[in-house]
Amino acid sequence: MTASLAERLRAGIVLGAEGYVFELERRGYIKAGPFVPEVVLDYPDAVRELHREFLRAGAEVMVALTYYAHREKLRDVGREGDLEAMNRRAVRIAREVAREGAALVAGNVCNTWAYDPEDPATRDTVRAMYAEQLGWAAEEGVDFVISETNDYLGEALIALEVIQDLGLPAMVTLAPTQPHLTRDGYEYADACRILAAEGAQVVGLNCDRGPRTMVPLIARIRDTVECAVAIQPVPYRTDAIAPTMETLLSPKGERAFPIELDPFTCTRFDMAKFALQARELGVDYIGICCGAGPHHVRAMAEALGREVPASRYSPSMGLHPMFRADVSAKDAAFLPSWNG
Ligand SMILES: [Zn+2]
Secondary structure (H helix, E strand, O other): OOOOOOOOOOOEEEEOOOOOHHHHOOOOOOOOOOOOOOOHOOOHHHHHHHHHHHHHHHOOEEEEEOOOOHHHHHHOOOHHHHHHHHHHHHHHHHHHHOOOOOOOEEEEEOOOOOOOOOOOOOHHHHHHHHHHHHHHHHHHHHOEEEEEOOOOOHHHHHHHHHHHOOOOOEEEEEEOOOOEEOOOOOEHHOOOOOOOOOOOEEEEEOOOOOOOHHHHOOOOOOOOOOEEEEOOOOEOOOOOOOOOOOHOOOOOOOEOOOOOOHEEEOOOHHHHHHHHHHHHOOOOOOOOOOOOOHHHHHHHHHHOOOHHHHHHOOOOOHHHHOOOOOOOHHHHHOOOHHHH
């Protein structure tokens, strides 16, 4: 039997992996701009393969690709009629692959872009969107739900209510696009304290910030709440000048987000170091968001002392013809040019 989320959190760190939308966009299966996961119905094998790659790299949670698979977004791309099929299929695919490695399956909802704290009517719209998505997810069978990239505490609380109405454990994370406050004016740590008090099992941050600018914020949250804390940064080198991936600028001075971020990508070593920092801070759920590749996840898993299926192919540079101790005389002649 697969250990539950609560059991895993009691036993140690849970390693997560996300970033499905960005990675499948790079692979040519999702359109940048709308970022709707049409791939779930159009190329299910591509989704299955990426789940499997993250699983082999050590991810313990297969997150159903229902990010932006909500009514508002599907209407934008003229596929509102596919809403239910897309949501159900995404959970089924995640379940199929999770079974290959005793991983958990998470249902997934995100910010809807429909919420307006100044307009109470939007609360009902958002609730209805979450209720239909998560109702299908619950029927297909998920172990818990991740509500993520929340800009507003108010919208996150609606997701939490819907998740609890379904009797499922909730992990709720905020998108820290601003320096300290959610869009509805709560300090991130305060917002997390409120979510925990309302019954979220795991609270924290995901997306937008790279490790360097997200870790200080999660330290505050760790000090504030008693419950499990999650951190899932983007693997981009954000810093004090450009604290989020949206603020990073290309060499031409243009916004690099979302499809010109490649030069800022963290190496696997950066992400391994991040995983250790997060463990040191007492973070319970350590993952990665938009921009992630399986090599990042494997490096994080191995930094945490795990051997995972993909470790079979982890680097052995001592076997490289040019890096081995006994470089042949013929190949050693290349060394001056390799040394620049
Ligand atoms: Zn993300």
